[in-house]
Amino acid sequence: MLWNALLLALRAIRRNVLRSFLTVLGIVIGVGSVIIMVNLGNAATASVTAQIASLGSNMLIVRPGQRRGPGSNEEGAALTLADAEAIRREVPGLAAVAPTANKSMTAVFGNSNWSTTVTGTDNAYRTVRDWALVSGRDFTPGELAGGRAVCIIGDTVRRELIGPGDPIGVRIRLKNIACEVIGLLEPKGQSSMGQDQDDAVLVPLRMFWRRVAGNQDVGAIQLSARDGVATTKVQAQTERLMRERRRIKDGADDDFHVFDMRQITNTLTNTTRSLTGLLGAVAAVSLLVGGIGIMNIMLVSVTERTREIGIRLAIGALGHEVLLQFLVEAVVLAALGGVAGIALALGVSWLASDLMGMPFLVDWGIVLIAFLFSAAVGVVFGYFPARRAARLEPIEALRHE
Numbered sequence: 001m002l003w004n005a006l007l008l009a010l011r012a013i014r015r016n017v018l019r020s021f022l023t024v025l026g027i028v029i030g031v032g033s034v035i036i037m038v039n040l041g042n043a044a045t046a047s048v049t050a051q052i053a054s055l056g057s058n059m060l061i062v063r064p065g066q067r068r069g070p071g072s073n074e075e076g077a078a079l080t081l082a083d084a085e086a087i088r089r090e091v092p093g094l095a096a097v098a099p100t101a102n103k104s105m106t107a108v109f110g111n112s113n114w115s116t117t118v119t120g121t122d123n124a125y126r127t128v129r130d131w132a133l134v135s136g137r138d139f140t141p142g143e144l145a146g147g148r149a150v151c152i153i154g155d156t157v158r159r160e161l162i163g164p165g166d167p168i169g170v171r172i173r174l175k176n177i178a179c180e181v182i183g184l185l186e187p188k189g190q191s192s193m194g195q196d197q198d199d200a201v202l203v204p205l206r207m208f209w210r211r212v213a214g215n216q217d218v219g220a221i222q223l224s225a226r227d228g229v230a231t232t233k234v235q236a237q238t239e240r241l242m243r244e245r246r247r248i249k250d251g252a253d254d255d256f257h258v259f260d261m262r263q264i265t266n267t268l269t270n271t272t273r274s275l276t277g278l279l280g281a282v283a284a285v286s287l288l289v290g291g292i293g294i295m296n297i298m299l300v301s302v303t304e305r306t307r308e309i310g311i312r313l314a315i316g317a318l319g320h321e322v323l324l325q326f327l328v329e330a331v332v333l334a335a336l337g338g339v340a341g342i343a344l345a346l347g348v349s350w351l352a353s354d355l356m357g358m359p360f361l362v363d364w365g366i367v368l369i370a371f372l373f374s375a376a377v378g379v380v381f382g383y384f385p386a387r388r389a390a391r392l393e394p395i396e397a398l399r400h401e
Contacts, residue, residue, distance in 0.1 A: 330382020
């Protein structure tokens with residue numbers, strides 16, 4: 001009986017191809033919209049997570065001053081190299097500790113110049129940032145201790161200043177400081193905040209103090225927790241140590257702050273997931289609109305085929321058989337729309353991900369849910385027209401013109 005109902009449904013759909021296409025169009029758009037929104041949302045979440053992870057593995061940053069809000073920072077006493085040494089010595093579970101100091105400077109090579117960020121630090125910086133070298137080497141202990149004018153450059157600086165080729169051994173000028181390039185960092189691309197991470201020049205911290213800053217302040221201390229060590233625990237221990245070193249009384253506010261990049265990651269990913277859920281819910285409304293379209297067309301179909309229904313009932317068809325026929329027809333329309341919507345969504349998701357530079361991710365769970373929901377829409381919105389057809393009186397139906 002079910003097979004016969006399916007054949008009758010396919011025959012009725014084939015009889016009015018254009019009308020059937022327009023009927024399922026709402027389901028196609030609804031299913032496609034839900035899947036596209038969820039897939040792109042998941043891709044955005046993965047992209048943000050990867051970008052933040054590129055900043056460093058299990059990374060924390062200690063900065064002077066109180067963090068009051070986005071873009072605001074209350075000044076506090078500068079950090080010192082002794083602070084970094086104390087953190088390295090007394091906070092367990094750390095893979096690396098890198099004191100840093102930054103300044104925007106103009107780099108010059110030949111007739112080219114480029115405004116970049118010069119960072120004074122040591123070899124632990126690359127460990128904290130999980131940043132490999134494409135070519136060259138790290139600073140030697142003698143270069144770090146003596147503050148020799150050597151530098152490691154990022155890919156953007158190499159491209160804009162020196163051009164193609166290996167820059168090792170080239171001498172560039174940072175304003176009036178001649179600096180030998182000893183290393184080239186691997187490309188990292190833009191951060192989640194839109195900053196070019198490859199636009200960087202690393203120099204020994206003591207060289208930065210003597211020839212650039214003119215003081216021995218440390219702008220930030222970057223930490224990397226070992227794998228398996230909770231960054232929240234490292235953050236709490238670091239804050240406690242810094243309060244002791246800066247002699248902050250109980251109950252008084254900190255004059256420094258510690259960023260946990262994992263917390264920032266969680267905040268951003270939770271935000272993108274919430275937006276994905278919201279957009280998916282909005283897109284799901286179009287599925288209901290598509291269901292209403294199915295109900296409308298099925299009611300028209302019942303009216304057009306009243307005489308056919310009357311003949312079936314007159315020759316012995318039961319009411320539930322007529323109900324099943326029209327219900328199957330509605331479900332087939334919705335299912336066809338669901339399949340077409342899935343195909344459309346996968347194609348659009350792939351294209352959009354490629355254009356926006358995000359990974360192509362498919363949430364097969366939401367694909368299955370969207371398809372089942374489209375079939376459920378066919379059942380729910382097809383039931384009333386099918387019920388109306390099943391309740392027709394055979395004599396009245398045969399008299400219908």
